[in-house]
Amino acid sequence: MPKRVDHEHRRQQIAAAVRRIAADRGLEGVSLNEVAAEAGISKGFVQHYFASRDDMLRFATTTLRxxxxxxxxxxxxxxxxxxxxxxxxxxxxxxxxxxxxxxxxxxxxxxxxxxxxxxxxxxxxxxxxxxxxxxxxxxxxxxxxxxxxxxxxxxxxxxxxxxxxxxxxxxxxxxxxxxxxxxxxxxxxxxxxxxxxx
CATH class of the missing domain: 1.10.357.10 (Tetracycline Repressor, domain 2)
Structure with missing residues (x-):
């Protein structure tokens, strides 16, 4: 039976990586490659959930509170x-x-x-x-x-x-x-x- 993926959890995981990088280096340090490395996943995995850096940043904004x-x-x-x-x-x-x-x-x-x-x-x-x-x-x-x-x-x-x-x-x-x-x-x-x- 295939493993069920919690997509919202994955998106939150990526957003958390965005926040960690932003806290350390500002948004100029946030790229798909850097976020993938910080989250311990592949760039392709990030792109599966977010088509672009802008999409990723926009979602991460909703998690700031x-x-x-x-x-x-x-x-x-x-x-x-x-x-x-x-x-x-x-x-x-x-x-x-x-x-x-x-x-x-x-x-x-x-x-x-x-x-x-x-x-x-x-x-x-x-x-x-x-x-x-x-x-x-x-x-x-x-x-x-x-x-x-x-x-x-x-x-x-x-x-x-x-x-x-x-x-x-x-x-x-x-x-x-x-x-x-x-x-x-x-x-x-x-x-x-x-x-x-x-």
Whole structure:
């Protein structure tokens, strides 16, 4: 009986090789030959799944959020992630998160000239903004945040803050601890005063 091939797993395997190369050398280091070598497969095998380098890069763009999602879900199952947890997970505070940030930045440059990749970025950003806004709305409704906080606007501000902080940490302008302290400072400005118990 012929062995059944998990085609999605193979595509993910190739995308993971693309991300590793991009983190180390940028997208200029990504070629069909290099990806095949990194993945431990033949160039023909890569071409079986992706007709061109562009096709491969476009698919790899759809996998960029996997590292972030893993960091967010790494919290104990009994603890729901907070807005702060999500924001801290966006920072390049360890090797894996740093690699994810380097890869995202490499693809961001590519997105400026590739409408499909740009579309993936817009979709991903919209999903992330909606997730942050939903968490902010829930925290506001629970009385943890000021009642004047507008979730969609605050989510946009927070993601803009995270973009700048992430680049600052990557480039060494700020340490991870300084970036987290700035997140805490901002959140303290929208945090409701705890209710006193009688």
């Amino acid at each position: 996997s590292g972030l999602e893993e960091r967010i879900t790494a919290a104990p199952p009994e603890a729901d992630p907070t807005v702060r947890d999500l924001l801290v997970a966006l920072l390049p505070l360890d090797d894996a998160a740093r690699d994810d940030a380097l890869v995202a930045n490499a693809f961001l440059v590519r997105a400026l000239k590739d409408a499909e990749i740009a579309g993936h970025f817009r979709t991903g950003h919209g999903q992330l903004r909606d997730a942050v806004a939903a968490m902010i709305a829930a925290a506001r409704d629970d009385g943890d945040l000021l009642p004047t906080v507008e979730p969609a606007t605050e989510a946009g501000l927070l993601l803009a803050l995270m973009s700048g902080l992430g680049d600052a940490v990557l480039l060494g302008y700020q340490t991870g601890e300084e970036a987290v302290a700035l997140i805490d400072l901002h959140l303290s400005r929208i945090t409701a005063t705890p209710r006193k118990t009688p």
